[in-house]
Amino acid sequence: MCLPLIAIIFSLVIYPAFYSIYLSMLNKAQTRFVGLGNFSFLLSRDVFWMVVWQSAIFALSAVFFKAVIGLITAHLINNLPAKGQRKWRGMLLVPWVIPLALSSLGWWWLFDPTHSAFNWILKGLGFNEIAWLSDPYWARFSVILVNVWYGAPFFLIMYLAALKSVPEQLYEAAAIDGANAWQKFIHITLPMMRNIIAITVLFSLIVTFANFDIVQIMTAGGPRNMTHVFATYSFLLGIRSGDLPLGAATSLFMFPILAIAAIFILRGVRKRGRDIA
């Protein structure tokens, strides 16, 4: 009964993964074997190193703010009376339910150079207009902001579920011992949620690191290639410029980082499984 599953995984995940390694060692026309030529070509290019840096900045800062906002909002909702919690949770989850490509389009419109609704507010308050997507540094800020907006609700629901699973008696015992809210958070909530926080952060790190939609739609890697991440850069090289081997080589650079995160997630998931059993 597992056969269809095994067939799908082997033919469409494992085989392509190995095929990708082979593909990355061919020349552009795929007629000649060039060994590690594509990889060394990439490593010698300044643009590629910018992609490496931008991917790291993008993933780390976005995941950090997602985790913090998720934790804060989960606590705020958990503080409410039980009746109102569902409504607030539903409202704050909206960004995560809209397909990312479509909400990125909405954000692009918010950042539009001539019609930006943000700049209208800034102007009204007496500030200068900001070139959200045409100034390289503001463009970096903008794509990260959109990613935080999209991903924070995921942390919110994971944390909220974890908060609910912390036994109430622990807080009661702490209250009797005279612990204040902060002490309860540091000594009960955080240790109880450590595993789920770790899994969520690592999982989000993978998804954010491999993100494509936001950058592709809002900046397509520009201005001056400053916002390219691995996914958009390999799309540019592989599909747009038709150099599939070079594109494959670019995306393969993601693999070691993803693999390390995956190993840690697996350890966490297994540990959790043992705890339950």
Place this chain on the structure above:
Amino acid sequence: MTSIAVSVPRSSGARPASLKRSRRWALITSYVFLVIFAIFFLMPPYYMIVTSLKSDAEVAHMATNPWIIANGITLDQFKLLFTQTDFLIFFKNTAIVTVAVVVITMVVSVLAAFSLGRMRFWGSSILATGIFLTYLVPDTLLFIPLFQIVKAIGLLNSYWGMVLVYPTLTVPFCTWIMIGYFQSIPKELDEAALIDGAGHMQMLLKIFIPVALPGIIAATIFAFTVSWAAFVYPMAFLYSADQQVLTVGTVTSLIRADVYKWGMLMAGALVAAAPPLVIYAFLMDYYIAGLTSGATKG
């Protein structure tokens, strides 16, 4: 020493009131911050709705506050979207692809989860771990080799190619959460069924699927939202309008004109985002339960 002794009776009398007051303050602070976060989270969809209901002239001239509709609500943008563009073709294509992918995903993952969750066989635990790992492989790592494979099969620029590749995004996680749900069904139930002479297939259809229905619903919603929102694969594999799906179609082909028709674009994005939003509005609890259990359980 004395001050403590004096203060004890007083504080024990005052405590409930001050506790109540501090609770009320905590609640008010919570609401204030939640409102701030809600504004941040809901601002883009709000602005999309506002833009889609304005006339082109109002959007273009920016003479009035862009955050409100000053010159009256109009449905022209939606009319334009449905009559003058390929939007309805995109919608139909996405609907076909999504339904096909959801059916394939559910059949494959329920069968696999049933055998992995219930029958111990050689390699079953390694396989379960492997499924979880494939769930972590992102589409942006695979789209280039898959481009070659889809091309070799002859499905490049066909939405049936999407039906072929989307299951890589949906099947692993759906199998994973279904394993969790099936394992939580007590063993006594299948023993009773076996004694009554039920076969494996009967057991799956008559016991496992009905009992694990919340899990099935959660997995179905997951498969639906993922295939509805997929962007990388259609962006790489589809290029003609008659085969295009909603996400890529809205973002790329509606923008082809020199002047961006933002009102119509926002109308398109809203209509395209509506099905997942509606499903989630009704079935949010199932989805969240499935999602959180899938990630927290081993």
